[in-house]
Amino acid sequence: QVQLVESGGGLVQAGGSLRLSCVVSGSISSFNNMGWYRQAPGKQRELVATISSRGTTNYTDSVKGRFTISRDNAKKTVYLQMNSLKPEDTAVYYCWVVAPSAYWGQGTQVTVSS
Numbered sequence: 001q002v003q004l005v006e007s008g009g010g011l012v013q014a015g016g017s018l019r020l021s022c023v024v025s026g027s028i029s030s031f032n033n034m035g036w037y038r039q040a041p042g043k044q045r046e047l048v049a050t051i052s053s054r055g056t057t058n059y060t061d062s063v064k065g066r067f068t069i070s071r072d073n074a075k076k077t078v079y080l081q082m083n084s085l086k087p088e089d090t091a092v093y094y095c096w097v098v099a100p101s102a103y104w105g106q107g108t109q110v111t112v113s114s
Contacts, residue, residue, distance in 0.1 A: 002026035002103050004095045009108030020080040022095030032098040034071050034078040038091035085112045
């Protein structure tokens, strides 16, 4: 059974920073793409950032220059460093892994106050 466990969410003031972590456990030895999605109240889930097995990254335009995705394959962990946070970044953030099936975490709440 595969489990993805996120941590690092919380409440922060605008301009602040948070670092999300997602640890993958279970019968997976290698990963393809890993990434983060988010869903704000009343909105559809949207892609935030992805990172390939070779380290190629992709970001949605609204977070470019502020968020950084990284991964540690040995630790089966993907990270999302979020700087210069804005109130519009408020959402539940979900970890996502393709290995080769897609797996999702349970989500972690990020709230940015103005």
